[in-house]
Amino acid sequence: MRFMVTALFVAAASPALAADYPFVSLRNTDFVVLVAFLIFIGILLYYKVPALVADMLDxxxxxxxxxxxxxxxxxxxxxxxxxxxxxxxxxxxxxxxxxxxxxxxxxxxxxxxxxxxxxxxxxxxxxxxxxxxxxxxxxxxxxxxxxxxxxxxxxxxxxxxxxxxxxxxxxxxxxxxxxxxxxxx
The missing domain is CATH 1.20.5 (Single alpha-helices involved in coiled-coils or other helix-helix interfaces)
Incomplete structure (x- = not known):
């Protein structure tokens, strides 16, 4: 959950928000990278990779x-x-x-x-x-x-x-x- 909040703040501080065209658009590369990053984070969370990494580290x-x-x-x-x-x-x-x-x-x-x-x-x-x-x-x-x-x-x-x-x-x-x-x- 912390990762998602952090990702939102990172996305909010991006220079894409200052652009003239809308942020939510497939033409906006920053938006596409943000969506891909969020999907990647979702997959990691779904498979409990942070817990596995934490267990491995433990x-x-x-x-x-x-x-x-x-x-x-x-x-x-x-x-x-x-x-x-x-x-x-x-x-x-x-x-x-x-x-x-x-x-x-x-x-x-x-x-x-x-x-x-x-x-x-x-x-x-x-x-x-x-x-x-x-x-x-x-x-x-x-x-x-x-x-x-x-x-x-x-x-x-x-x-x-x-x-x-x-x-x-x-x-x-x-x-x-x-x-x-x-x-x-």
Missing amino acids: KRAVNIRAELDEAKALREEAMALLASYERKQKDVQVQADRIVASAKQEANDAAVAAKEEIAKSISRRMQAAEEQIASAQAAAIKDVRDQAVIVAVAAAKDVLAGQMNAKSAGALIDESIAVVADKLH
């Missing part, structure tokens, strides 16, 4: 609203997923920091243990070297004493051989047999 609006709601839901889901991944990333970063700190601590502990082991090894080697030196000194002292004993025995032998006669040799043998007999019994 359906499209409903579809768009549904798509917007779905997009909003997807956006919220994506934001939740992003927040979840950010939390996981922070957790992984904290865990990685702990692993790095633990590895550094283990490396420091291993370095300290290695230093202690090296110090112990050096101490053992020093002790072994000192023991070898002491053993070598003892062996050298023993060799010197043994050599001194051999030299002393040889010197004593030479001295005794020069002082020894048959009588003193017999007395010395008897005395030695007595000492051995006392020790054996």
Whole structure:
């Protein structure tokens, strides 16, 4: 109905009304166009085209609203997923920091243990070297004493051989047999 009133006002404001010949005439092109336009509008109204267009627009609006709601839901889901991944990333970063700190601590502990082991090894080697030196000194002292004993025995032998006669040799043998007999019994 609004369309018809609008069409009448448009027709009333047309320059055809200012013409000399009558407006309602088939010779007047403005009148013919107005009649054709009104028939066209009548056909559109008869077949309820404005209602169909309005229904189509309403359906499209409903579809768009549904798509917007779905997009909003997807956006919220994506934001939740992003927040979840950010939390996981922070957790992984904290865990990685702990692993790095633990590895550094283990490396420091291993370095300290290695230093202690090296110090112990050096101490053992020093002790072994000192023991070898002491053993070598003892062996050298023993060799010197043994050599001194051999030299002393040889010197004593030479001295005794020069002082020894048959009588003193017999007395010395008897005395030695007595000492051995006392020790054996």
